[in-house]
Amino acid sequence: MKRLLIAGICAAGALFAAMAAAQIAEHPSQLSYRPLAFTPPKAKDYRTVLSNGMVVYLVEDYTLPTVDIQAIISTGSLYDPRDKIGLARMAGEVMRTGGTHKMSGDELDERLAFLGASIRTSIGNTSGNASMSALSRDTDEVLGLFADVLMHPIFAEEKIKLYKDEAIEALKSKNDQPRAVLEREFRKLLYGAHPLVWAETKATIEAITRQDLLDFHRTYFAPNNIILAVAGDFQRQEMLAKLEKAFADWQPRTVTLPRVPEVAVKNRPGVFMIQKQINQGYVNVGHFGIKDTNPDIFAINVMNFILGGGSFTSRITSKVRSDEGLAYNTGSRFANEHLFPGTFYGYVQTKSQTVYYAISLILKEFERIRREPVKEEEMVTAKNYFLDSFPDRFSTAIGTMSTFSSLEYNGFPLDYYDTYCDKIRAVTPQDVMRVAKKYIRPEQMTIMIVGDIEACKKGDEKHPGTLDQLGPITEIKLPDPLTGK
Amino acid sequence: MHKSIVTAMGLACLLVLFAAQPALRSQELNLEDQVIEHTLANGLKILMVERHEVPRVVCHIYYRVGSVNERPGITGISHFHEHMMFKGTRTIGVTDFAADDALNRQIDSLYQLIYREKYWKRDGDLSKIKQWEAQTDSLMRYEKRYIIKDDLWETYMKNGGTGLNASTGQEITGYYVTLPSNKVELQMWLESDRMLHPYFREFYSEKEVVREERRLSENSPGYFFREQLNATFWAASPYSWSVIGWDADLQKLTKQDMIEYNRRYYVPNNAVAVYVGDINPQGIIALAEKYFGRVPRGPDPEPVRTTEPKQYCEKRVYGQAEAPPSVTIMYHVPPAGHPDDEVFRVISGLMNGTTGRLYKKLVKEKGIAVDASASGGGMMYAGEYSFRGRPKSEAGHTPEEVEQALYEEIERLKTEPVSDYELQKVKNQAEVSFIQSLRSTYGLASRLGRAELGLGWRDLQKSLERMKAVTAEDIMRVAKTYFTKDNRTVGILYRAAQTRRGPRSS
Numbered sequence: 007m008k009r010l011l012i013a014g015i016c017a018a019g020a021l022f023a024a025m026a027a028a029q030i031a032e033h034p035s036q037l038s039y040r041p042l043a044f045t046p047p048k049a050k051d052y053r054t055v056l057s058n059g060m061v062v063y064l065v066e067d068y069t070l071p072t073v074d075i076q077a078i079i080s081t082g083s084l085y086d087p088r089d090k091i092g093l094a095r096m097a098g099e100v101m102r103t104g105g106t107h108k109m110s111g112d113e114l115d116e117r118l119a120f121l122g123a124s125i126r127t128s129i130g131n132t133s134g135n136a137s138m139s140a141l142s143r144d145t146d147e148v149l150g151l152f153a154d155v156l157m158h159p160i161f162a163e164e165k166i167k168l169y170k171d172e173a174i175e176a177l178k179s180k181n182d183q184p185r186a187v188l189e190r191e192f193r194k195l196l197y198g199a200h201p202l203v204w205a206e207t208k209a210t211i212e213a214i215t216r217q218d219l220l221d222f223h224r225t226y227f228a229p230n231n232i233i234l235a236v237a238g239d240f241q242r243q244e245m246l247a248k249l250e251k252a253f254a255d256w257q258p259r260t261v262t263l264p265r266v267p268e269v270a271v272k273n274r275p276g277v278f279m280i281q282k283q284i285n286q287g288y289v290n291v292g293h294f295g296i297k298d299t300n301p302d303i304f305a306i307n308v309m310n311f312i313l314g315g316g317s318f319t320s321r322i323t324s325k326v327r328s329d330e331g332l333a334y335n336t337g338s339r340f341a342n343e344h345l346f347p348g349t350f351y352g353y354v355q356t357k358s359q360t361v362y363y364a365i366s367l368i369l370k371e372f373e374r375i376r377r378e379p380v381k382e383e384e385m386v387t388a389k390n391y392f393l394d395s396f397p398d399r400f401s402t403a404i405g406t407m408s409t410f411s412s413l414e415y416n417g418f419p420l421d422y423y424d425t426y427c428d429k430i431r432a433v434t435p436q437d438v439m440r441v442a443k444k445y446i447r448p449e450q451m452t453i454m455i456v457g458d459i460e461a462c463k464k465g466d467e468k469h470p471g472t473l474d475q476l477g478p479i480t481e482i483k484l485p486d487p488l489t490g491k
Numbered sequence: 492m493h494k495s496i497v498t499a500m501g502l503a504c505l506l507v508l509f510a511a512q513p514a515l516r517s518q519e520l521n522l523e524d525q526v527i528e529h530t531l532a533n534g535l536k537i538l539m540v541e542r543h544e545v546p547r548v549v550c551h552i553y554y555r556v557g558s559v560n561e562r563p564g565i566t567g568i569s570h571f572h573e574h575m576m577f578k579g580t581r582t583i584g585v586t587d588f589a590a591d592d593a594l595n596r597q598i599d600s601l602y603q604l605i606y607r608e609k610y611w612k613r614d615g616d617l618s619k620i621k622q623w624e625a626q627t628d629s630l631m632r633y634e635k636r637y638i639i640k641d642d643l644w645e646t647y648m649k650n651g652g653t654g655l656n657a658s659t660g661q662e663i664t665g666y667y668v669t670l671p672s673n674k675v676e677l678q679m680w681l682e683s684d685r686m687l688h689p690y691f692r693e694f695y696s697e698k699e700v701v702r703e704e705r706r707l708s709e710n711s712p713g714y715f716f717r718e719q720l721n722a723t724f725w726a727a728s729p730y731s732w733s734v735i736g737w738d739a740d741l742q743k744l745t746k747q748d749m750i751e752y753n754r755r756y757y758v759p760n761n762a763v764a765v766y767v768g769d770i771n772p773q774g775i776i777a778l779a780e781k782y783f784g785r786v787p788r789g790p791d792p793e794p795v796r797t798t799e800p801k802q803y804c805e806k807r808v809y810g811q812a813e814a815p816p817s818v819t820i821m822y823h824v825p826p827a828g829h830p831d832d833e834v835f836r837v838i839s840g841l842m843n844g845t846t847g848r849l850y851k852k853l854v855k856e857k858g859i860a861v862d863a864s865a866s867g868g869g870m871m872y873a874g875e876y877s878f879r880g881r882p883k884s885e886a887g888h889t890p891e892e893v894e895q896a897l898y899e900e901i902e903r904l905k906t907e908p909v910s911d912y913e914l915q916k917v918k919n920q921a922e923v924s925f926i927q928s929l930r931s932t933y934g935l936a937s938r939l940g941r942a943e944l945g946l947g948w949r950d951l952q953k954s955l956e957r958m959k960a961v962t963a964e965d966i967m968r969v970a971k972t973y974f975t976k977d978n979r980t981v982g983i984l985y986r987a988a989q990t991r992r993g994p995r996s997s
Contacts, residue, residue, distance in 0.1 A: 029781075030680070030781065030785070032582070033582060034583075034677055034680045034681060037676055037677055039671075039674050039676070039677075040673050041673070042671050042672065042673045044545070044546055069542075069929075070520070070927070070929060070930055071520070103845070115845045116846050116916075119844060119846040119916055120912075120915070120916045120919060121919065121923075122924065123923070141923060141926070168854070168855065171858070171861065171883055171885075171886070174885050175881075175884065175885050176861075178986070179814070179815050181813075182813050182814055182815075183711070183712060284709075284710040285706050285710065286703070286707065286710055288710075317644065317655070318577070318640075318641035318648075319641065319644060319645045323641075324641055328641055328697075329635075329696070330696065331695075331696035331697060331698070331699030331700050331703075332699070333700070333703050334700055334701075334703045334704035334707055335707065355703070355706075355707055355710075356703060357703065357706060387648060387649035390648075390649045390651060391649060391651060391652075394650060394651020394670075394671050394674075395651045395652070396651075397545040397547055397671075398545070398547060398653050398669065400544070400545050401544055401545045401547060401932065402930065403544075
């Protein structure tokens with residue numbers, strides 16, 4: 007850029023303003039850019055292992071006088087017992103709020119607040135997360151607290167009660183948001199009885215005891231079951247010594263994750279409706295998708311960008327929103343899962359009377375991308391987007407370290423990003439059609455609608471057509487959120 | 492420089508990646524040292540911060556316009572206008588401008604007839620309306636041959652644009668893209684073009700998109716209640732309507748309204764352009780002179796005239812929705828820039844978080860709420876400060892009980908000086924969050940741009956200093972002055988037993 011800019015400075019001297027204006031390209035396609043090379047940092051260069059087996063990705067970063075640590079722990083709510091659904095999520099929260107032998111939860115809160123620091127923990131479906139953030143001058147103290155929380159949480163009874171009260175109150179709002187209802191019920195329909203879609207109820211929350219939480223912690227929290235990402239204002243060797251010291255008492259041991267049943271991949275074609283007295287239909291149209299380790303993922307990402315993932319640049323958004331004015335939100339998505347097949351779906355929220363019409367447009371785009379080769383311009387736009395935006399992933403030091411630790415956690419090769427751009431470049435229009443045919447199956451679509459059923463069923467004058475043209479309609483009754491019945 | 496080659500030297504070399512500058516200490520973190528500013532002759536302000544971690548540049552442009560600049564009849568126009576800015580210009584989004592323009596003129600005149608017949612008359616002629624609508628439909632179908640769909644968006648995307656978006660608030664509208672550092676010129680080209688030559692094609696279909704966006708908001712639990720509560724709180728100020736606007740106004744807005752609105756507010760002397768990332772500031776200035784420099788200065792837009800009058804009596808709003816029960820207590824406070832403004836920031840610090848007074852008292856100690864919070868302060872033309880809480884309804888607690896408990900905490904602010912420890916804690920947190928806010932290039936661009944259109948970007952740091960000077964006495968005085976019964980509006984929301992039908996749009 008610098009060479010070009012020097013020319014720019016000369017041209018833009020006040021005296022030459024008029025001349026400069028005359029030089030403005032008539033169309034942005036006439037602009038030319040200096041080449042830009044970017045080689046991503048390599049994960050292996052930042053990786054090290056502490057003596058107790060804890061894997062660490064670490065980098066010095068002097069942008070700000072701060073230190074950040076993000077940990078991934080191999081656990082998840084996927085392993086909850088059937089009668090104690092919610093155990094992992096509760097453990098993830100109360101291990102922090104409940105304090106340790108050294109410091110009660112309240113004392114911990116106070117001290118961190120006074121330092122303007124934070125320690126957070128949480129557990130999701132297939133991983134646990136813990137993080138700390140502090141000014142670098144407070145590194146020793148906050149790191150000590152962080153290690154203590156990871157190693158010695160006591161799950162104080164009073165904080166368990168506080169958590170349970172809030173969790174039960176939150177259950178009552180489970181059916182308030184139309185979109186949350188749609189996402190949940192769509193997954194429930196596909197995954198059936200699989201633990202991925204088990205839902206907490208008042209009874210399962212109340213059944214969880216302090217001993218359960220202590221046992222949970224003992225089962226999954228071990229140094230060799232954790233990967234750390236560390237970045238900030240420190241000297242590398244000093245920081246490594248601090249980490250060694252902070253976790254010195256923690257011995258590695260064998261952690262075995264319980265076996266989780268496979269997902270029975272069986273699509274559920276048909277129209278499924280959930281009654282809600284609102285003025286739009288919230289719609290998902292889709293079926294099972296892919297695991298994030300699927301080797302076709304690059305071709306799939308390019309294909310879905312063109313279909314409905316690339317916002318306004320994609321076909322579905324362009325047609326349903328921009329052309330027809332039918333919706334604010336519309337597109338298509340591969341929601342990939344790590345250990346299991348994910349979902350693929352088109353989505354739209356549109357006023358009740360245009361629900362059928364909007365769905366029919368989305369289905370047409372599904373058919374089209376399977377049948378017609380995509381245009382060269384579409385390929386160029388999609389690939390350029392992935393290639394040119396690639397460096398964004400490495401824009402903060404802690405973000406980069408965290409990206410690397412996630413790679414390792416999810417079992418990807420550490421050189422994944424070294425070959426990323428080549429793999430995008432290699433995708434051909436033939437690949438796009440092949441994966442469209444393989445992963446989009448119009449005859450297997452589950453069409454799910456949350457909205458005012460009667461109003462959605464009819465079209466209107468301008469948009470004729472009714473929902474039963476799409477298949478037999480089944481109404482799903484929402485369970486009571488407190489009892490799950 | 493992007494030295495990302497890792498050699499056999501291994502880790503020593505990696506320092507280069509993220510360590511562009513020597514270690515800083517918080518007291519040395521001075522915005523003044525990092526921000527470079529430049530003002531064009533037409534009044535456009537350029538703000539720049541160098542960050543060389545990756546070869547990317549966050550490019551934002553902000554205009555001082557939002558729903559407070561609207562009036563009854565055109566509510567929602569600021570946001571609708573933001574949508575229209577993606578519909579192209581005389582060059583972008585169109586293959587044959589003259590032909591497209593001729594069609595648009597025909598479509599606009601037909602819609603003028605339709606709107607008059609529909610909205611001006613009590614008993615408009617439906618058959619005429621139908622006939623005109625059929626004509627506009629066929630003209631709009633014909634127009635598609637000249638339209639390059641979403642051209643601006645696609646141009647950004649295929650050049651690696653991320654964070655591509657725009658947003659409209661009550662006071663400020665922003666347009667965002669992050670580009671590879673060799674392509675900032677593209678942003679200058681496109682943004683100066685849409686500042687110079689906006690063209691509002693596809694106006695009528697986009698209006699329907701905006702109305703769908705309003706429906707989406709309406710379907711968010713408790714939306715109608717919040718909208719009414721806000722409208723009740725503000726007696727005169729244009730803060731009383733939502734940014735999305737009233738649906739009746741959206742229906743009746745005209746193309747001419749849009750053109751006039753654009754001319755008034757989308758002038759370089761009402762805007763700031765921000766570049767944060769891998770830039771050479773001199774190069775940015777040269778490009779800005781070249782591209783934005785060609786946009787003529789406009790008349791300075793008049794600030795909002797209406798100030799909120801003093802409220803002389805308590806107002807209360809009751810409602811029900813398929814949403815968690817809650818209480819909201821809103822007070823009028825002074826606009827930003829008033830010396831009391833930082834005191835409200837300190838009060839928020841005292842109230843919020845798990846060590847804040849509200850959580851401690853209402854959630855932990857009394858056990859009547861699942862959460863409680865306080866927030867607000869001065870805005871550009873007025874101010875609002877609110878306390879909120881959600882009762883633990885499963886245990887039989889009510890919004891009214893939470894309301895009383897909130898008043899007890901408000902009274903405590905008036906009568907009991909806060910301890911030195913509590914005050915210091917709040918100030919420490921403010922200082923750290925100021926430092927943390929400098930991390931993300933996107934967030935930094937946003938804070939700088941928005942602040943610039945308010946009290947100026949330098950005020951971000953000055954405000955922190957003013958906050959550090961707030962005393963226990965200030966807090967008592969401010970609480971006594973503003974948190975009074977006559978100055979408040981209280982909203983009580985109950986959970987609806989049954990789902991209720993929202994108003995249907997025609």
